[in-house]
């Protein structure tokens with residue numbers, strides 16, 4: 001049996017099911033096209049894909065912040081968009097841009113959820129918040145406001161805020177972008193530790209190959225709103241599909257840069 005890092009309560013991992021999901025915004029094209037996947041309880045499931053391929057949109061469906069046009073998403077067998085699911089399953093999303101409350105100090109940003117959900121008295125909350133800030137090496141920022149933080153600090157505070165929510169399911173949107181290599185490695189280790197020691201199920205949207213291939217149990221490649229492949233890191237490394245190899249190992253060719261090709265196309 002594993003225990004929650006903060007409360008010591010028994011941690012129960014939850015799974016995710018995405019079943020034939022389509023998402024279309026206001027009569028436009030489908031941003032997600034027939035996406036199906038299962039995230040096993042306690043797994044680190046990585047979603048990679050080019051910019052604009054629909055990764056953040058998919059993560060928002062799993063978080064229940066938005067609903068599919070058709071198809072369904074289940075978290076622990078329940079619809080994540082329903083209030084009653086939120087009461088039963090502790091789910092936290094680390095947004096791509098942090099999404100901190102600008103009018104609150106870092107400390108109050110972190111304390112907000114535990115206060116609202118009465119996860120202990122003020123002293124217990126202080127201990128949790130301080131612990132989370134320390135893990136992410138931002139304890140000196142406790143009294144600062146989000147506008148006073150660098151991009152990387154905001155990112156770490158956003159992850160610390162997710163940790164104090166004592167999540168069973170943690171959804172990360174680009175957790176290591178804007179971070180230096182050492183801090184990226186720390187975040188990668190934190191995600192792996194939460195899985196190994198505390199049974200937290202993680203869905204990680206990332207462009208960070210190192211993170212994906214070192215700690216991902218399985219990796220889905222999303223292109224143009226469709227799942228191209230779901231594979232283990234070894235299977236992904238061995239893939240001969242040119243769409244995968246070009247995406248994972250783009251060749252930088254300064255003799256024939258891509259934009260020159262575009263210029264030629266534009267003038268013909």
Ligand SMILES: Nc1ncnc2c1ncn2[C@@H]1O[C@H](COP(=O)(O)OP(=O)(O)OP(=O)(O)O)[C@@H](O)[C@H]1O
Pocket residue numbers: 025031049050051052053054055056057058096
């Ligand atoms: N609320 C919305 N209304 C209309 N279109 C949207 C909305 N949200 C996202 N889109 C569109 O959906 C597509 C996918 O966006 P998404 O944010 O999921 O990309 P992404 O894969 O996360 O890209 P990146 O790696 O750059 O973060 C884009 O074309 C985007 O313009």
Ligand SMILES: [Mg+2]
Pocket residue numbers: 055056057096173
């Ligand atoms: Mg995104």
